[in-house]
Amino acid sequence: MVNVAILGFGTVGSGVAEVLTKNGGLIDQRVDDLLRLKYILDVRDFPDSPYKDCFVKDFSVIENDPEVDIVVETIGGAKIALDFTTRALKAGKSVVTSNKELVATHGYELLQLAKEHGVSYLFEASVGGGIPILRPLTSCLAANELTQVTGILNGTTNYILTRMIKAGLTFEQALKEAQDNGYAEKDPTADVDGHDACRKICILAALSFGQHVYPDQVPTEGIRNVTLEDVAYADSCGYKIKLLGRCIRQPEGKVCAFVAPHLVPASNPLSGVEDVFNAIAVTGNAIGDVMFYGRGAGKLPTASAVVADVIDIAKDLKRDHRNEWGPGATDLVVSPDIITSRWYVRAQAPVDQVRLACGDIQLLARAGAPAGEVAFLTAAMTEPQIKDKLQSLDVRSRFRVLD
Amino acid sequence: MVNVAILGFGTVGSGVAEVLTKNGGLIDQRVDDLLRLKYILDVRDFPDSPYKDCFVKDFSVIENDPEVDIVVETIGGAKIALDFTTRALKAGKSVVTSNKELVATHGYELLQLAKEHGVSYLFEASVGGGIPILRPLTSCLAANELTQVTGILNGTTNYILTRMIKAGLTFEQALKEAQDNGYAEKDPTADVDGHDACRKICILAALSFGQHVYPDQVPTEGIRNVTLEDVAYADSCGYKIKLLGRCIRQPEGKVCAFVAPHLVPASNPLSGVEDVFNAIAVTGNAIGDVMFYGRGAGKLPTASAVVADVIDIAKDLKRDHRNEWGPGATDLVVSPDIITSRWYVRAQAPVDQVRLACGDIQLLARAGAPAGEVAFLTAAMTEPQIKDKLQSLDVRSRFRVLD
Numbered sequence: 058m059v060n061v062a063i064l065g066f067g068t069v070g071s072g073v074a075e076v077l078t079k080n081g082g083l084i085d086q087r088v089d090d091l092l093r094l095k096y097i098l099d100v101r102d103f104p105d106s107p108y109k110d111c112f113v114k115d116f117s118v119i120e121n122d123p124e125v126d127i128v129v130e131t132i133g134g135a136k137i138a139l140d141f142t143t144r145a146l147k148a149g150k151s152v153v154t155s156n157k158e159l160v161a162t163h164g165y166e167l168l169q170l171a172k173e174h175g176v177s178y179l180f181e182a183s184v185g186g187g188i189p190i191l192r193p194l195t196s197c198l199a200a201n202e203l204t205q206v207t208g209i210l211n212g213t214t215n216y217i218l219t220r221m222i223k224a225g226l227t228f229e230q231a232l233k234e235a236q237d238n239g240y241a242e243k244d245p246t247a248d249v250d251g252h253d254a255c256r257k258i259c260i261l262a263a264l265s266f267g268q269h270v271y272p273d274q275v276p277t278e279g280i281r282n283v284t285l286e287d288v289a290y291a292d293s294c295g296y297k298i299k300l301l302g303r304c305i306r307q308p309e310g311k312v313c314a315f316v317a318p319h320l321v322p323a324s325n326p327l328s329g330v331e332d333v334f335n336a337i338a339v340t341g342n343a344i345g346d347v348m349f350y351g352r353g354a355g356k357l358p359t360a361s362a363v364v365a366d367v368i369d370i371a372k373d374l375k376r377d378h379r380n381e382w383g384p385g386a387t388d389l390v391v392s393p394d395i396i397t398s399r400w401y402v403r404a405q406a407p408v409d410q411v412r413l414a415c416g417d418i419q420l421l422a423r424a425g426a427p428a429g430e431v432a433f434l435t436a437a438m439t440e441p442q443i444k445d446k447l448q449s450l451d452v453r454s455r456f457r458v459l460d
Numbered sequence: 461m462v463n464v465a466i467l468g469f470g471t472v473g474s475g476v477a478e479v480l481t482k483n484g485g486l487i488d489q490r491v492d493d494l495l496r497l498k499y500i501l502d503v504r505d506f507p508d509s510p511y512k513d514c515f516v517k518d519f520s521v522i523e524n525d526p527e528v529d530i531v532v533e534t535i536g537g538a539k540i541a542l543d544f545t546t547r548a549l550k551a552g553k554s555v556v557t558s559n560k561e562l563v564a565t566h567g568y569e570l571l572q573l574a575k576e577h578g579v580s581y582l583f584e585a586s587v588g589g590g591i592p593i594l595r596p597l598t599s600c601l602a603a604n605e606l607t608q609v610t611g612i613l614n615g616t617t618n619y620i621l622t623r624m625i626k627a628g629l630t631f632e633q634a635l636k637e638a639q640d641n642g643y644a645e646k647d648p649t650a651d652v653d654g655h656d657a658c659r660k661i662c663i664l665a666a667l668s669f670g671q672h673v674y675p676d677q678v679p680t681e682g683i684r685n686v687t688l689e690d691v692a693y694a695d696s697c698g699y700k701i702k703l704l705g706r707c708i709r710q711p712e713g714k715v716c717a718f719v720a721p722h723l724v725p726a727s728n729p730l731s732g733v734e735d736v737f738n739a740i741a742v743t744g745n746a747i748g749d750v751m752f753y754g755r756g757a758g759k760l761p762t763a764s765a766v767v768a769d770v771i772d773i774a775k776d777l778k779r780d781h782r783n784e785w786g787p788g789a790t791d792l793v794v795s796p797d798i799i800t801s802r803w804y805v806r807a808q809a810p811v812d813q814v815r816l817a818c819g820d821i822q823l824l825a826r827a828g829a830p831a832g833e834v835a836f837l838t839a840a841m842t843e844p845q846i847k848d849k850l851q852s853l854d855v856r857s858r859f860r861v862l863d
Binding site: 072076079080083084087181187188189192193196197198199200201202326329330341342343344345346347348349350351352355357358360361362363364365367368369373376 | 475479482483486487490584590591592595596599600601602603604605729732733744745746747748749750751752753754755758760761763764765766767768770771772776779
């Protein structure tokens with residue numbers, strides 16, 4: 058018998074309970090043991106829940122019960138969740154989580170703590186929702202030196218951009234629609250400003266390159282500055298605007314990581330990833346490019362990933378299931394200033410002035426462009442170089458092109 | 461020290477040696493032991509190879525060397541490979557292979573043999589080349605009851621179809637080009653007639669649904685009957701023609717599996733999979749749809765998957781790494797006759813006669829269609845139903861639509 062406790066009966070926590078129940082028979086078969094949901098911790102009462110006998114309000118009940126083998130943390134945030142995760146690991150219980158904020162900010166120390174206590178800390182659901190990505194990175198691609206990870210990591214912003222592209226909605230209209238459909242929070246900051254994608258690229262960078270990358274080391278730009286004009290110009294040259302999290306291996310073990318809107322060419326499979334779907338492209342020195350695609354959020358998809366981690370631990374409680382990476386460092390993460398790419402620019406300026414400033418450019422057209430508006434793609438250069446060239450121009454938008 | 465022997469120094473075998481060498485440092489780190497390439501079995505001489513000291517011509521040297529822990533079988537076919545795999549497993553050595561023919565035809569018995577001898581038989585590289593798919597199916601998606609797998613499983617046919625769609629080449633021209641580029645064999649039968657895709661869908665079905673599915677139980681249609689006319693009509697309604705391997709869970713543990721060209725709508729991410737790339741879409745009752753995408757063949761991508769299996773075994777030689785499934789049965793696999801779908805039909809017939817025969821249809825158009833040619837999409841129905849409706853018509857092509 059393997060006993061599980063769920064912390065937090067919100068969307069993901071209740072999804073985990075549902076999957077454990079619905080697929081209980083096949084899960085027990087795969088674990089080759091009985092997996093039992095023993096506790097659910099929540100401050101609220103759920104008198105009508107089918108799990109009503111499992112609810113407790115005091116974490117120490119779980120912490121002190123030697124029968125509990127695996128704790129599923131689906132509280133979110135980095136305060137109570139940090140406290141409970143720390144205490145669970147110290148009590149010799151493995152912890153599984155979907156909490157990207159906690160992993161991105163405290164992953165290294167929690168992995169160390171798990172190691173010290175001979176237990177596991179797994180977090181497949183923290184990136185890409187249900188998409189299998191972390192375990193493939195560390196096992197199926199283990200024969201590779203990984204060089205790059207590029208992902209559409211946030212479903213909310215991808216939904217908003219898709220609606221701007223396909224339905225011609227403005228950012229504000231598309232955000233409102235996303236909120237009405239439950240795809241965006243009332244306070245959409247974490248999604249719209251790229252913080253959620255930032256946490257996920259930190260986790261991907263740590264697993265791919267072996268050292269903790271902290272969110273505050275990663276330059277992050279959201280999608281508030283993407284306009285319908287930009288969407289139309291991008292479309293005219295066969296590109297889609299996507300919010301990408303990227304990490305790129307650098308010499309001497311350094312890492313370049315950033316989050317920003319990009320123009321993605323139609324030939325890149327990331328350009329076809331629409332609505333709330335996520336996709337993560339990984340480049341390795343043997344495999345070349347692979348891509349993982351699916352629902353990046355949602356109750357049951359996320360629960361699917363959480364329960365996969367639970368099964369993995371439960372199959373062999375004594376086995377070493379550790380993800381592991383080294384500590385971060387202030388000089389580990391290098392600025393994306395070194396990455397050259399072509400640039401998309403929209404400006405209010407005469408074409409002659411633009412050519413004088415930027416040299417060889419590819420002009421773009423859109424229906425209904427006002428007099429004096431110009432949009433173009435540049436040759437490949439770094440961000441300081443393009444900034445320098447554009448300084449005399451009235452620039453309205455500037456995004457990288459993913460080549 | 462973990463010792464590896466490679467059987468067959470062809471494309472994949474030499475790729476495995478190359479990856480083991482090139483990424484040796486990081487592989488040893490991931491295994492937490494020294495992984496050594498001890499033998500390469502090949503009948504040919506390679507006096508200038510950097511591995512020249514490893515070559516042997518007699519399998520019994522490997523079979524009888526107790527130092528050899530892992531045998532990599534990259535011979536192909538189901539004769540010598542079967543003999544050597546059987547002997548290696550009986551000698552207590554784990555076996556890793558990219559040999560889809562052997563796994564599809566003898567997987568059950570070889571997995572049983574591995575189990576009896578407490579060793580592993582792994583074959584991630586047998587499906588999707590380097591794409592991580594088998595391990596994600598059995599571990600990351602373990603919380604799901606899987607209901608469907610749909611894949612573009614053969615790079616050669618996908619390359620041919622892509623060149624027909626994009627460059628307007630006929631099947632014969634595209635095949636010739638694929639042969640000139642080394643993407644197709646001189647005898648292209650196994651690829652073009654769908655046998656390679658068939659073997660792969662058998663392996664996917666066995667892992668997803670738990671019982672061995674034999675290639676001769678799976679109705680298989682290749683792409684020889686796909687014409688440029690069909691490609692043009694499909695394009696006119698936003699579809700791409702793709703060769704799909706499909707398996708679908710049926711009631712009472714039965715399986716429906718088949719290989720056939722399909723019209724795939726642009727909204728389905730499989731439609732964007734071009735050239736020699738493969739992609740596998742999996743549906744589970746918690747995760748919904750996920751897709752895995754990458755290079756389905758090639759020296760280093762395939763070697764990447766082989767070496768990942770080697771690492772997995774080497775990390776813990778005593779651990780149970782078994783894939784496992786039950787025996788096949790003559791009544792396990794049900795005919796795709798029960799699967800309803802819309803159909804694409806091209807015929808030489810008056811439209812009135814077609815409407816009379818097929819009822820509600822969506823007519824398609826293409827530039828330069830000769831008089832009397834008609835192409836259309838039907839309502840959803842089974843194959844016996846559509847055959848019955850079409851029997852009085854002069855039908856030139858008929859393919860399923862993937863909805």
